[in-house]
Amino acid sequence: MPAINENFLKLEKNYLFINIAKKVNAFTAANPDAKLIRMGIGDVTLPLAPVVVDAMKKGADEMGVKETFKGYEDSGAGYDFLREAVSDYYKSFGADVSADEIRINDGAKSDCGNIVDIFGDDNIILVTDPAYPVYVDSNKMSGRTIIYADSNEENGFAAMPDESVHADIIYLCSPNNPTGSVYTAEQLKVWIDYAKKNDAVIIYDAAYEAFITDPDVPRSIFCIEGAKECAIEMCSLSKTAGFTGVRCGYTVVPNALKVTASDGTEVSLAQIWGRRQGSKFNGVSYPVQCAAAAVFTEEGQKQIHENIAYYQENARIISDTMTKVGVKFTGGVNSPYIWFKCPKNMGSWEFFDMMLEKIAVVGTPGEGFGKNGEGWFRLTAFGDRDNTIEAMKRFEKLVSEL
Ligand code: PLP
Numbered sequence: 311m312p313a314i315n316e317n318f319l320k321l322e323k324n325y326l327f328i329n330i331a332k333k334v335n336a337f338t339a340a341n342p343d344a345k346l347i348r349m350g351i352g353d354v355t356l357p358l359a360p361v362v363v364d365a366m367k368k369g370a371d372e373m374g375v376k377e378t379f380k381g382y383e384d385s386g387a388g389y390d391f392l393r394e395a396v397s398d399y400y401k402s403f404g405a406d407v408s409a410d411e412i413r414i415n416d417g418a419k420s421d422c423g424n425i426v427d428i429f430g431d432d433n434i435i436l437v438t439d440p441a442y443p444v445y446v447d448s449n450k451m452s453g454r455t456i457i458y459a460d461s462n463e464e465n466g467f468a469a470m471p472d473e474s475v476h477a478d479i480i481y482l483c484s485p486n487n488p489t490g491s492v493y494t495a496e497q498l499k500v501w502i503d504y505a506k507k508n509d510a511v512i513i514y515d516a517a518y519e520a521f522i523t524d525p526d527v528p529r530s531i532f533c534i535e536g537a538k539e540c541a542i543e544m545c546s547l548s549k550t551a552g553f554t555g556v557r558c559g560y561t562v563v564p565n566a567l568k569v570t571a572s573d574g575t576e577v578s579l580a581q582i583w584g585r586r587q588g589s590k591f592n593g594v595s596y597p598v599q600c601a602a603a604a605v606f607t608e609e610g611q612k613q614i615h616e617n618i619a620y621y622q623e624n625a626r627i628i629s630d631t632m633t634k635v636g637v638k639f640t641g642g643v644n645s646p647y648i649w650f651k652c653p654k655n656m657g658s659w660e661f662f663d664m665m666l667e668k669i670a671v672v673g674t675p676g677e678g679f680g681k682n683g684e685g686w687f688r689l690t691a692f693g694d695r696d697n698t699i700e701a702m703k704r705f706e707k708l709v710s711e712l
Pocket of ligand 1: 352416417418419420422442483486487515517545546547548553554558559
């Protein structure tokens, strides 16, 4: 009988979305006529942009013709046309990332989880808390030591390094899921300096960069000096262009990022990541890469930004409601997430139950994202406009009567 990786048995059960589903099912069974509004799960709701659909169809048509059919892609790192388009996109907001530093993938979640393969298990992993659960789970699966940097009300949910504590790998996410907070250029520079002092590597998740509206907030860690010697960046078209069901993203491992192996030799992380991917990943389908390339065309950018603007307006409606009823929150600007403090110091689940029972609105209790999420709550702006307006009317009434 094979021995299993017992670290899986030590993972915390993912009760969050199971519990939500159970409670929602019980509520709808008991209240079949209630108009339930879901503002919990971070999935998009608007369809793909027409230019993206056309490009995907054209790619599929080419696959049906002998002369243009494509089998395995040679490198598995993504077609040059897409890697060049991503590189130009980075240049458009001031980050110098060359096409050969970019690898195309089937979404950011895969690489966020898979990147652990290229690092040893003795590393100390630093995760900001609360956080997107993949960073913690993927490291726990390899039995690694995880330490946490607190994101909380005092620091505006933007944790900064504790200079007295050492870490080898640091996970940062900006704009943040779940808190919607963002790091400024100055704050990122502090993290970069800390990483360099500790010979650490930053894994930077920029999945929500397209929601940044403030010109002073960096869209990539590579907008900041020194990042190329200490950071890896993951990005995704899921929220940017509605690709949650299409699956495409990209990871940047800079050529300048080097670490020293135990025998003293200098190792390029881009090379070993390429080796890892070459052995375990065979690339993204051609029609999907055609669709992704369309996102970066002038027309593609125009069309996807119409969808983003729709979500941003939802975020504004939610934020305005929070302000009006005097509920503290982060996010909403530069982010599709609104992270608010449960009124009357209620616990996250207590508030969840109350919202469900009294106004039939579903959100996500903050404690599902880490201990600092207790007493906080996440709503998403990815829903339908009318539902968002209706949910906020109900929310306003609920909070004003508390
Ligand atoms: N990173 C963050 C912070 C996310 O919130 C998500 C999805 O919700 C992802 C990465 C993964 O996105 P995908 O795998 O769809 O590209």
